[in-house]
Amino acid sequence: MEKITSKQNARVKAWAKLATKKGREASGTYLLDGWHLVQEALNHKAKFHAIIVTEELLTEHQEEFPLGVPVFVVPTDIAKFIGDTVTPQGIFAEVTLPEKTFDPSYVHDGAWLLLDAIQDPGNIGTMVRTADAAGFRGVVLGEGSADVFGPKVVRAMQGSQFHLEVLKGDLTTWTEALQSNNIPVYGSELNPEAKNYREIDPSLDFALIMGNEGQGMAAELATKTTANLYIPITGDAESLNVGVAAGVLMFALKL
Amino acid sequence: MEKITSKQNARVKAWAKLATKKGREASGTYLLDGWHLVQEALNHKAKFHAIIVTEELLTEHQEEFPLGVPVFVVPTDIAKFIGDTVTPQGIFAEVTLPEKTFDPSYVHDGAWLLLDAIQDPGNIGTMVRTADAAGFRGVVLGEGSADVFGPKVVRAMQGSQFHLEVLKGDLTTWTEALQSNNIPVYGSELNPEAKNYREIDPSLDFALIMGNEGQGMAAELATKTTANLYIPITGDAESLNVGVAAGVLMFALKL
Incomplete structure (x- = not known):
């Protein structure tokens, strides 16, 4: 000492x-x-x-x-x-620091949360914690997301990094690899032309992509998903906090 | 000028x-x-x-x-x-400052969010914003909740205070009055003896109580509800952020 x-x-x-x-x-x-x-x-x-x-x-x-x-x-x-x-x-x-490399072509099951350029450390931490609570297998942070081992994210994760995989990865590669393995990948959009999330039956194996707080998910990535989902806003709010939206979707989609 | x-x-x-x-x-x-x-x-x-x-x-x-x-x-x-x-x-x-007095015995419909001693201004603001998005009629802040017109809450509400009722009130009085008017009041608990929220059919008219971040809702109040609901945690997280939990419940319960 x-x-x-x-x-x-x-x-x-x-x-x-x-x-x-x-x-x-x-x-x-x-x-x-x-x-x-x-x-x-x-x-x-x-x-x-x-x-x-x-x-x-x-x-x-x-x-x-x-x-x-x-x-x-x-x-x-x-x-x-x-x-x-x-x-x-x-x-x-x-x-x-965990140094996990993970080839998504070996992923054949589980629920996965993919984060596309999420900026706010508190939002990232809350989403990792929620994914843990919802029984997700892992969270993959794409390029442009805040670093997951910074102090604010670590505080908001409340230890969930020890319960599920927290990885970095290229989200296009992940999306294509999961789909090749018959795992549907759902994007999320604030676009009423997307599919109402309530139309999707809950399942065990799927991925959900949440996009940047201001911009949403990258348009290019949105073209590669199995379907893009939206949460119908029935009141006058313009949008939901991304952490809340992720929670609503994760608990509704996960069996 | x-x-x-x-x-x-x-x-x-x-x-x-x-x-x-x-x-x-x-x-x-x-x-x-x-x-x-x-x-x-x-x-x-x-x-x-x-x-x-x-x-x-x-x-x-x-x-x-x-x-x-x-x-x-x-x-x-x-x-x-x-x-x-x-x-x-x-x-x-x-x-x-809106000075709304509101007698809950006149409330015969709508979805209402009741906040029991929520401490964090960001959580309160996020829940008001989510209630707005989910089409709730109003939010009632019980004793011990942070003031809703403080700068941090106002920022997090993003203007939702103009879209739905934001009131102060005694939550026991509200709970009893709504139930007299045949509106079910659901508490929320981190207690597996409570009811899984997925067993409740979505409806238009109900109230949901969210409790303090650390303590949950007051035990006394929990005895007065129609039912107390819990969100099953399937992973290893100990709990959900209260704002996320409120979002999951509001969107699942509201028709």
Whole structure:
């Protein structure tokens, strides 16, 4: 166990850099903030590089720490400096970034959520969490989506990255590969010429694409889907929040 | 038209105070931030007290301003000071707070969303917007819910407060009154002993109660409902975001 008291400490600087994509890619790790996420990582055998903890949280949780992982005790101001929230709990784990490559031509079943250029980290995290709750097999982030291991996404996922596959991939490749394996791929559009989602029978094996908050899904990709679905808006709202729309569709489509 | 250049100006101080519940209650007004919301207020004949605008947005929209409403031109730093976002568009309207009293014993139809002590302003705003999209008649905020005319809720509602009723009320009174009028009231619980929401046939007239993010709905209130519903979690997530859960339920229950 090592005590760190200065923000100038090289490790502290390195942890703070994990808030950026560049920093995470350089180290191959990301940061979990709070005991709930640290526990999830323990339960799912994530590879731990370090535990960073305040005196108070050390007393509370030390007995549950994994063996052989370096523990660093820091004051509250360093916890705030490393964390993304105003009042972090005071316990972090630095864990290995999952480096999953996944060839979609081997996917023959399960429900999959494909995210096309989703910008807002909170929306991505909420959708991963909802996909987990709905029993989806995985989430695939296409190009232009915010990075899934940034602090805001990690917070909103609430540990769901340990329960289902969270992958990067080319959504056109995924769409074509799944369809070759007889898995329907549904796009989502704010277009009444698309199909009312209520017309689709719930099933176990399918993919759903959610598009960018402002632009919707890429027009090119929309031409390649099995069908494009819309949620009928019966009131005067112009649209739904993308995370809410994804929830409505996932729970309606999944058997 | 009046130019204001100092943050010390009494009007500027008064507008800034509208970010607080106390400030809004003292003046009986609240602030709309951005041209989209100002337009919604115009379209729905809200009572305007003032338009606050930067030079740039004045040029762009002046012709559409309502007659007889005082217009105040301010520099960008004052717009930032008044607004709740880092980069406000530069146009605000101060409008009258709706003061709606509504006796639920007169409610004989429609779908109603009842919010029991929802804390997060973004969640409240998203649920009002979703209720609007799903064709609900109104949203009733019970005691302990965040104030619906605070800047974060107003931003997330995206103008839906002009499309459906947004009311305060005692949820026990509402629940009993609606049931007396043969309108079923569904609670929502994270309790597998509750009823799977998929067992409820969609209908036009009902109420749905969503509970506090951490605690769920009040136990006392849950005993008074027609039935309590749960969304089956098939994956490993512990729960759904309350805004997502509300969306899944509203679209599944509403005919």
